[in-house]
Every structure is written in structure tokens, then in C-alpha cells.
Amino acid sequence: MIAFKTLYQFIAENQADFPYAKGDLSRLLRDLALAGKIISREVNKAGITDILGEAGSENVQGESQKKLDIYANEQFMSTLLGSGDVCVIVSEENEEPVFLNDERSRDAKYIIAMDPLDGSSNIDVNSAVGTIFSIFRRQKDDAAPTLDEILQEGRNQVAAGYIIYGSSTMLVYTTGNGVNGFTLDPTIGEFCLSHPNMKIPEDGTIYSVNEGNYIYFPRGVKDYIKYCQVYDPNTKRPYNSRYAGSMIAEIHRSMLKGGIYMYPASWDHKEGKIRLMYECNPLAFIIEQANGKASTGKERILDMKPTGIHQRIPVMIGSKNMVEKAEELIRLAE
Numbered sequence: 001m002i003a004f005k006t007l008y009q010f011i012a013e014n015q016a017d018f019p020y021a022k023g024d025l026s027r028l029l030r031d032l033a034l035a036g037k038i039i040s041r042e043v044n045k046a047g048i049t050d051i052l053g054e055a056g057s058e059n060v061q062g063e064s065q066k067k068l069d070i071y072a073n074e075q076f077m078s079t080l081l082g083s084g085d086v087c088v089i090v091s092e093e094n095e096e097p098v099f100l101n102d103e104r105s106r107d108a109k110y111i112i113a114m115d116p117l118d119g120s121s122n123i124d125v126n127s128a129v130g131t132i133f134s135i136f137r138r139q140k141d142d143a144a145p146t147l148d149e150i151l152q153e154g155r156n157q158v159a160a161g162y163i164i165y166g167s168s169t170m171l172v173y174t175t176g177n178g179v180n181g182f183t184l185d186p187t188i189g190e191f192c193l194s195h196p197n198m199k200i201p202e203d204g205t206i207y208s209v210n211e212g213n214y215i216y217f218p219r220g221v222k223d224y225i226k227y228c229q230v231y232d233p234n235t236k237r238p239y240n241s242r243y244a245g246s247m248i249a250e251i252h253r254s255m256l257k258g259g260i261y262m263y264p265a266s267w268d269h270k271e272g273k274i275r276l277m278y279e280c281n282p283l284a285f286i287i288e289q290a291n292g293k294a295s296t297g298k299e300r301i302l303d304m305k306p307t308g309i310h311q312r313i314p315v316m317i318g319s320k321n322m323v324e325k326a327e328e329l330i331r332l333a334e
């Protein structure tokens with residue numbers, strides 16, 4: 001008999017990671033995993049069901065169709081707000097924060113920022129997509145959290161994770177005590193511990209950036225891309241270029257093989273494209289917990305005070321030595 005550990009067993013065994021929580025954070029992680037399983041099911045059958053299609057359009061039965069990113073958002077919203085543990089959710093799909101609006105809100109301790117389905121345009125071409133989540137714990141007990149309490153620095157996160165819906169579905173998360181990865185076994189419907197104590201290699205040979213935008217990038221970013229392409233056997237250059245257009249796929253590959261993912265600022269995206277609160281912060285927390293580095297090219301992502309819930313920033317995330325080299329060339333170009 002092969003021994004394995006399910007996510008639920010793992011969470012129960014590691015309660016000591018969050019002494020302040022009385023089972024509520026464990027419950028929250030289990031709720032996220034449950035919603036993830038439902039999304040995984042829908043993503044897997046996306047090509048053959050009516051759910052694939054433009055939001056607002058109608059299927060042949062006259063029922064309105066939903067795109068999977070809207071479906072995923074509704075699934076996470078109802079699971080998380082239904083639990084009573086979450087007082088507010090910031091989502092890529094909602095312009096404003098969504099509050100728990102009933103008598104349980106006073107006891108709901110958690111603030112969640114999430115991208116329910118990142119890279120969702122990849123669904124249409126059967127490539128990997130992902131869910132990203134960031135969890136903060138409320139510091140105050142009074143009524144609903146203010147915007148200022150929602151706009152916390154990423155270093156205050158108590159947990160963060162991503163779920164990748166790829167050739168298999170995996171959930172990777174941290175509570176600030178290392179990173180662990182769980183693969184969904186569809187035959188038993190459980191996430192099972194498959195990647196304990198994940199560490200990203202210090203160095204890598206893969207860089208991921210939308211090189212079609214090269215002309216628009218600042219000098220230092222161009223210098224780093226050129227650095228990646230120079231012949232130097234001592235540093236295993238030129239590096240390989242891989243870009244799926246789905247951040248979770250790039251970050252997950254970097255976690256396993258080493259690499260750097262970049263979405264820099266450019267002429268047409270002055271602030272960059274990737275959102276601080278629900279895309280960069282959780283991935284930065286995970287990458288740092290795995291010994292990697294997450295930067296804007298100039299500063300540590302987890303130290304940034306968000307100025308708005310949908311704020312965008314330039315990002316460089318991945319193997320420590322690769323990110324540091326990129327930062328060095330950006331500094332030199334100034």
C-alpha cells in the first residue's frame with residue numbers, strides 16, 4: 001500500500017503554523033481547495049460544455065452563458081463569504097471590494113485578495129490557467145474593515161497560494177513556514193502532498209517575458225534580456241526563452257526548474273500590467289518562502305503599500321540570482 005497525505009491531513013497536522021487561529025484559517029484553506037476542485041472540474045470540461053463562451057451570450061437552450069473567469073469568481077465568492085470566516089474579498093473580477101454583509105461580519109477575521117482565474121484567455125486554447133489567493137488577518141475587531149485595512153503591505157499576509165489547472169491540477173501554498181504543493185488525484189477527489197518543502201533553484205536558465213514588447217521596455221530591462229541571450233558557457237547562457245502568456249504556468253515552472261518571470265513597465269503599460277494585491281503579493285510571498293526573490297526591478301514587492309485595490313506594478317519574480325542580476329542592470333541603466 002502506498003502511503004500518502006491529503007491536504008486536509010497536512011493542514012490538520014500543521015495547525016501549529018498559525019497559533020493565533022482557532023481552526024478558522026485551516027477551514028479557509030479547505031474552502032479554497034474545495035472551490036478549486038470545482039473550478040478544476042469545469043476547466044477540464046471547458047471544451048465540451050456550454051459554459052465556454054462569451055459572457056452575456058446565450059446557449060441553444062436560451063440559458064445565459066458564463067465565461068469561466070466569471071464562473072470561478074462566483075464560486076470562490078459564495079464559498080468564502082458563505083463560510084463566515086472572510087469579511088471582505090478583493091477580486092480581479094470586481095471593481096469594488098465585496099463585503100460579507102450580515103451579522104457574522106464582526107467575527108470574520110480574514111481579508112482575501114484573489115484572481116479567480118488568471119490567464120483565462122488560455123482556456124480557449126487548452127493551456128494552463130490558475131487561481132491566485134492572498135490572505136490577511138484583521139488586526140481590529142470593530143465593524144467592517146476600512147479601505148486602509150484592506151490595503152496592507154504584502155509582508156503582512158498570513159497565507160497565500162495558487163492553484164494551477166494544467167496537465168494535472170495542483171495547489172501550492174504557504175503560511176509563512178515554507179511552501180508545499182499538492183496534486184489533485186481525480187480518482188479520489190483529494191489534493192495529495194506531492195511536492196513537500198518546495199525550494200526554487202537559486203539560478204536558472206529560463207527567462208519568461210513578452211518579447212514582442214521589447215521595443216517598449218526601459219533600457220535596463222532591454223539590457224537584462226540581451227544579457228540572457230549572450231553566449232557564455234560558464235553561466236549556461238544563452239538562456240532559454242519560454243512564454244505561455246499565463247503567469248501561473250511560468251511561475252510554477254520556475255519553482256520547479258528555476259527561472260525568471262518578468263512583466264516590466266513599458267511605454268504602453270506605464271505601471272506594468274500585473275496587479276499588486278492579488279497577483280504579485282501572493283506569488284511574491286510564495287517565491288520568497290521558497291528562497292526566491294520578487295521585485296519590481298527596484299524594490300521588494302512585499303514592502304509596497306498598495307495605493308488602490310487594482311494597482312498594477314512592474315514585476316520580476318523567480319530564482320534569486322536571476323532577479324538580482326536584472327535589478328543590477330536596471331540600476332546601472334539609470
Ligand code: AHM
Binds near residue numbers: 115118120121246248
Ligand atoms: P489577466 O489577469 O487579464 O489574465 O492578465 C494576466 C496575464 C498573466 O497571466 C500573463 O503573464 C500576462 O497577463 C500576459 O500578458 P500579455 O499577453 O500582455 O503578455
Ligand code: MG
Binds near residue numbers: 115117119
Ligand atoms: Mg489576472
